[in-house]
Amino acid sequence: MSARYDIAALKSRLGGIKTEDNPALVRQKSRDFYWYSPTLKRQLDHVTADIIVSPMSEAQVVETLAACHALGIPVTPRGTGTGNYGQAMPLSGGVLLDLSGFNAVKDVALGRVVTEPGAVIAQIDRQTRPQSRQEMRLHPSTYSTASIGGFIAGGSGGVGSIRWGGLRDAGNVIRLKVVTMEASPRVLELSGDDLHKVSHAYGTNGIITEVEMPLAPAYDWVDVIVSFDTLREATEYANAVGEADGLLLKQLAVVDAPVPHDYFLRHQKYLPRDKPVAMAMVAAHAVSSLMGMTKRFRSAEVLFRSDRMSEADLKGLPPVFELGWNHTTLRALRVDPSITYLQVLYPFPNQVELVERIHARFGDEVPAHLEFVRFDGKVTCFGLPLVRFTTEERLEEIMAIHEEMGAPIFNPHRYTLEEGGMKQTDEIQLAFKREADPDGLLNPGKMIAWEDPTYDYRSGKTFLFRGLSEHAA
Amino acid sequence: MSARYDIAALKSRLGGIKTEDNPALVRQKSRDFYWYSPTLKRQLDHVTADIIVSPMSEAQVVETLAACHALGIPVTPRGTGTGNYGQAMPLSGGVLLDLSGFNAVKDVALGRVVTEPGAVIAQIDRQTRPQSRQEMRLHPSTYSTASIGGFIAGGSGGVGSIRWGGLRDAGNVIRLKVVTMEASPRVLELSGDDLHKVSHAYGTNGIITEVEMPLAPAYDWVDVIVSFDTLREATEYANAVGEADGLLLKQLAVVDAPVPHDYFLRHQKYLPRDKPVAMAMVAAHAVSSLMGMTKRFRSAEVLFRSDRMSEADLKGLPPVFELGWNHTTLRALRVDPSITYLQVLYPFPNQVELVERIHARFGDEVPAHLEFVRFDGKVTCFGLPLVRFTTEERLEEIMAIHEEMGAPIFNPHRYTLEEGGMKQTDEIQLAFKREADPDGLLNPGKMIAWEDPTYDYRSGKTFLFRGLSEHAA
Numbered sequence: 050m051s052a053r054y055d056i057a058a059l060k061s062r063l064g065g066i067k068t069e070d071n072p073a074l075v076r077q078k079s080r081d082f083y084w085y086s087p088t089l090k091r092q093l094d095h096v097t098a099d100i101i102v103s104p105m106s107e108a109q110v111v112e113t114l115a116a117c118h119a120l121g122i123p124v125t126p127r128g129t130g131t132g133n134y135g136q137a138m139p140l141s142g143g144v145l146l147d148l149s150g151f152n153a154v155k156d157v158a159l160g161r162v163v164t165e166p167g168a169v170i171a172q173i174d175r176q177t178r179p180q181s182r183q184e185m186r187l188h189p190s191t192y193s194t195a196s197i198g199g200f201i202a203g204g205s206g207g208v209g210s211i212r213w214g215g216l217r218d219a220g221n222v223i224r225l226k227v228v229t230m231e232a233s234p235r236v237l238e239l240s241g242d243d244l245h246k247v248s249h250a251y252g253t254n255g256i257i258t259e260v261e262m263p264l265a266p267a268y269d270w271v272d273v274i275v276s277f278d279t280l281r282e283a284t285e286y287a288n289a290v291g292e293a294d295g296l297l298l299k300q301l302a303v304v305d306a307p308v309p310h311d312y313f314l315r316h317q318k319y320l321p322r323d324k325p326v327a328m329a330m331v332a333a334h335a336v337s338s339l340m341g342m343t344k345r346f347r348s349a350e351v352l353f354r355s356d357r358m359s360e361a362d363l364k365g366l367p368p369v370f371e372l373g374w375n376h377t378t379l380r381a382l383r384v385d386p387s388i389t390y391l392q393v394l395y396p397f398p399n400q401v402e403l404v405e406r407i408h409a410r411f412g413d414e415v416p417a418h419l420e421f422v423r424f425d426g427k428v429t430c431f432g433l434p435l436v437r438f439t440t441e442e443r444l445e446e447i448m449a450i451h452e453e454m455g456a457p458i459f460n461p462h463r464y465t466l467e468e469g470g471m472k473q474t475d476e477i478q479l480a481f482k483r484e485a486d487p488d489g490l491l492n493p494g495k496m497i498a499w500e501d502p503t504y505d506y507r508s509g510k511t512f513l514f515r516g517l518s519e520h521a522a
Numbered sequence: 523m524s525a526r527y528d529i530a531a532l533k534s535r536l537g538g539i540k541t542e543d544n545p546a547l548v549r550q551k552s553r554d555f556y557w558y559s560p561t562l563k564r565q566l567d568h569v570t571a572d573i574i575v576s577p578m579s580e581a582q583v584v585e586t587l588a589a590c591h592a593l594g595i596p597v598t599p600r601g602t603g604t605g606n607y608g609q610a611m612p613l614s615g616g617v618l619l620d621l622s623g624f625n626a627v628k629d630v631a632l633g634r635v636v637t638e639p640g641a642v643i644a645q646i647d648r649q650t651r652p653q654s655r656q657e658m659r660l661h662p663s664t665y666s667t668a669s670i671g672g673f674i675a676g677g678s679g680g681v682g683s684i685r686w687g688g689l690r691d692a693g694n695v696i697r698l699k700v701v702t703m704e705a706s707p708r709v710l711e712l713s714g715d716d717l718h719k720v721s722h723a724y725g726t727n728g729i730i731t732e733v734e735m736p737l738a739p740a741y742d743w744v745d746v747i748v749s750f751d752t753l754r755e756a757t758e759y760a761n762a763v764g765e766a767d768g769l770l771l772k773q774l775a776v777v778d779a780p781v782p783h784d785y786f787l788r789h790q791k792y793l794p795r796d797k798p799v800a801m802a803m804v805a806a807h808a809v810s811s812l813m814g815m816t817k818r819f820r821s822a823e824v825l826f827r828s829d830r831m832s833e834a835d836l837k838g839l840p841p842v843f844e845l846g847w848n849h850t851t852l853r854a855l856r857v858d859p860s861i862t863y864l865q866v867l868y869p870f871p872n873q874v875e876l877v878e879r880i881h882a883r884f885g886d887e888v889p890a891h892l893e894f895v896r897f898d899g900k901v902t903c904f905g906l907p908l909v910r911f912t913t914e915e916r917l918e919e920i921m922a923i924h925e926e927m928g929a930p931i932f933n934p935h936r937y938t939l940e941e942g943g944m945k946q947t948d949e950i951q952l953a954f955k956r957e958a959d960p961d962g963l964l965n966p967g968k969m970i971a972w973e974d975p976t977y978d979y980r981s982g983k984t985f986l987f988r989g990l991s992e993h994a995a
């Protein structure tokens with residue numbers, strides 16, 4: 050599909066490694082869940098790689114990177130492609146490095162597991178649970194499909210964050226092995242603060258080939274859904290429950306009416322249309338304590354408790370964590386494809402008031418969806434509110450109003466690290482890219498600081514990667 | 523020793539139950555660690571029961587309480603008598619109910635354990651660890667000697683509180699069985715918010731006969747001691763480490779110079795005299811992450827890491843948790859018997875500044891000792907500062923200055939619930955005492971709200987229990 054790169058030469062150099070260049074298959078693996086965003090859908094729809102290369106070992110990763118480096122072919126790594134911002138989409142074409150087959154669980158010990166990068170998180174737990182009654186601390190709601198390498202390189206947190214904080218927090222990743230993009234790729238081991246070099250760097254500065262992650266005990270988690278008369282009460286409840294340090298929760302979210310009833314179709318019969326709900330995963334041995342706390346809240350009504358239901362009733366129901374995080378958005382999108390969403394931080398200690406004020410302002414145009422987390426030692430909430438989309442201009446305006454009102458946005462309608470994040474250069478990641486990918490061949494276009502060091506993130510404009518605009522032309 | 527109660531009648535009614543009335547033995551079991559406080563030492567030194575009754579089962583507790591109720595004999599429960607405020611001391615004489623032999627571990631399951639009240643906490647772990655790689659979430663630093671019933675009735679938290687908060691927090695006690703003091707004692711089951719009725723009530727409103735407690739995974743805990751140039755830096759470090767939600771710690775304390783060197787005699791060779799230290803227990807799989815964070819602190823120097831030491835070097839060294847909590851005080855007292863201590867809360871979010879200001883004010887008269895904990899969902903620190911005691915007046919003055927400066931005192935020089943706590947009536951405990959001990963026979967003199975409902979805690983005076991003054995007279 051591209052005359053830019055010598056794909057034939059690459060194929061001949063990679064004799065023993067699985068490749069695929071059927072354009073339909075390549076195109077299919079060149080996308081992720083970027084289409085959640087109408088903006089990204091417009092910008093990235095045409096993006097495709099030239100070839101898929103599927104290494105099954107570290108040696109094959111090294112071989113592939115060396116060959117691509119020699120030939121000047123860009124490489125975009127991909128776990129299982131469940132990212133939401135086009136992170137794994139090859140903006141300059143070239144090689145799509147499919148790591149999904151490089152996926153063994155190598156070692157399980159007390160408090161830790163070592164795996165290859167392509168291991169799907171649910172698969173890891175399927176090995177650690179029976180062996181040692183342990184499971185991953187943190188996982189995205191795409192537990193059943195996402196790879197651990199993709200989570201570390203492209204995710205931030207999710208289920209488990211109410212207990213453990215985010216992936217960026219010390220202790221939530223123990224050690225990584227990373228291969229550099231050089232003539233002779235090096236294999237580096239990172240731990241401690243060095244992990245920040247490649248965590249959430251979208252694979253722009255190294256390919257993760259081994260991960261060591263902490264494990265937590267695998268309890269019997271009970272799904273609980275509680276309704277309230279008002280969003281305010283639901284938020285206060287979740288905040289109080291989240292702050293109860295002895296209450297062992299794995300997940301805690303609030304979703305405003307009418308979202309639960311209208312979009313959580315399998316649970317619909319439990320969910321009155323006019324009630325906001327809090328949804329929690331709580332350890333079986335903490336249920337009575339949670340129920341004790343719940344009684345303190347005037348309008349609280351327990352709608353759903355998985356430990357009180359028969360197998361037959363539970364059959365076909367997704368776990369509550371698949372009603373949370375970006376599954377809330379997914380379920381809404383399935384019913385109403387015009388819906389999109391935002392990513393918001395309601396900073397401690399004003400989260401409860403801020404949620405109320407912001408959502409009072411927007412009403413049903415922006416239904417509230419809060420995910421409670423530990424953040425720098427405090428409990429607060431992120432928002433993944435739904436947005437009943439009209440125009441890109443209005444979407445931008447809604448985001449600007451959030452920021453004005455004191456709630457920073459992590460823009461999910463941008464494919465660059467900086468615009469989707471803190472709107473500033475991550476000097477650690479940039480410095481490591483200079484070392485590990487001096488020719489800029491890894492996932493081009495995702496790190497503005499590399500592509501255009503003078504770029505002004507506060508300009509109000511959207512960064513447009515040159516490679517992408519050429520391609521589009 | 524007392525003509526007040528018909529002890530002979532009691533003995534004949536309790537035929538099958540072990541009793542002891544040798545005055546020397548009774549006197550010995552009638553005390554706890556009240557002598558930490560010069561004030562309590564003066565007030566309580568003479569206190570003794572008339573007889574020890576040692577039930578070995580719930581039926582024997584019921585039988586004992588029924589008999590004492592019939593004869594109007596007060597009953598003061600005792601676990602193993604390691605409390606610090608004379609909690610288990612029988613101010614009105616009568617029966618000392620020794621529960622230390624009623625101590626079986628009855629059931630271990632995933633996330634929970636059921637035991638009898640007299641079980642020593644370390645004994646519980648000795649059963650749960652090999653069976654299920656689990657251990658108690660929380661324990662006092664008197665781990666090896668304290669009973670679980672005494673901890674719930676008389677303690678507040680300790681080792682584990684940096685992760686789980688305090689005993690009062692939802693989820694840290696699952697269920698209790700409690701026997702009432704009535705003609706026909708009832709056996710009640712409490713869970714959820716009802717636990718507050720008897721938790722930390724000093725046994726004034728029921729005898730705990732069974733506990734169900736949550737368990738946490740039993741990791742290999744590594745002891746780490748890090749020194750700093752200033753108390754401020756040590757405090758900032760501990761605060762940051764405590765707020766790292768992904769860093770699995772079990773204990774985190776700061777002790778200012780020269781306390782570590784002067785009083786931690788077994789560790790002395792590791793401890794420079796002029797350096798404040800932070801002391802932590804960290805899970806083996808979190809050590810590299812902690813070391814990563816430690817490097818961020820300019821003057822941090824790792825003095826001690828138990829995972830880097832030989833068995834021979836570790837021999838004879840207490841674990842770091844036995845340098846913390848009230849073991850810090852104990853070690854100081856052993857070297858300098860004139861020392862006493864305080865219990866302080868440095869409220870979030872000003873803890874770091876407050877610690878610095880308060881200790882700058884007092885200097886070496888009040889050496890800082892901070893215990894970092896989760897408290898209502900935030901990380902902050904309690905203080906158990908040492909006090910180089912001169913007079914009771916000066917001690918009161920030091921406490922008053924703390925409160926003026928914004929650091930509430932939980933006065934460890936008082937034997938009543940209210941004066942040692944929040945200086946107000948606990949209405950839940952009081953209401954339950956009306957139901958469960960209508961004649962006021964359980965541990966008399968400890969609950970001011972019961973003894974003198976009109977008492978003004980803010981009067982600035984010390985409550986003097988009438989029974990105690992009569993006895994003293």
Ligand SMILES: Cc1cc2nc3c(=O)[nH]c(=O)nc-3n(C[C@H](O)[C@H](O)[C@H](O)COP(=O)(O)OP(=O)(O)OC[C@H]3O[C@@H](n4cnc5c(N)ncnc54)[C@H](O)[C@@H]3O)c2cc1C
Nearest residue numbers: 128129130131132196198199200203204205207252257375
């Ligand atoms: C319904 C839904 C719910 C979601 N919920 C969450 C959530 O709760 N929390 C959350 O954080 N995310 C969430 N996501 C986003 C995404 O699913 C997760 O971040 C997931 O962990 C990504 O894993 P993946 O294997 O699909 O990664 P991919 O999408 O394949 O890749 C993600 C990024 O990592 C890079 N990458 C992949 N593998 C490697 C490697 N071995 N070395 C270097 N770079 C690599 C890619 O280039 C890309 O930039 C959700 C997405 C959807 C669609």
Ligand SMILES: Cc1cc2nc3c(=O)[nH]c(=O)nc-3n(C[C@H](O)[C@H](O)[C@H](O)COP(=O)(O)OP(=O)(O)OC[C@H]3O[C@@H](n4cnc5c(N)ncnc54)[C@H](O)[C@@H]3O)c2cc1C
Nearest residue numbers: 601602603604605669671672673676677678680725730848
């Ligand atoms: C060196 C030292 C360090 C300490 N560190 C800590 C610490 O870190 N954290 C902490 O919280 N405390 C601490 N303490 C205080 C004390 O050791 C603990 O609270 C301990 O758990 C008390 O248990 P015990 O069995 O000794 O209780 P006891 O002293 O025997 O009793 C405590 C109270 O509970 C009541 N009681 C006992 N058993 C029952 C029962 N079955 N039913 C009803 N009431 C009952 C007693 O009447 C008394 O009021 C420390 C004390 C010392 C001396």
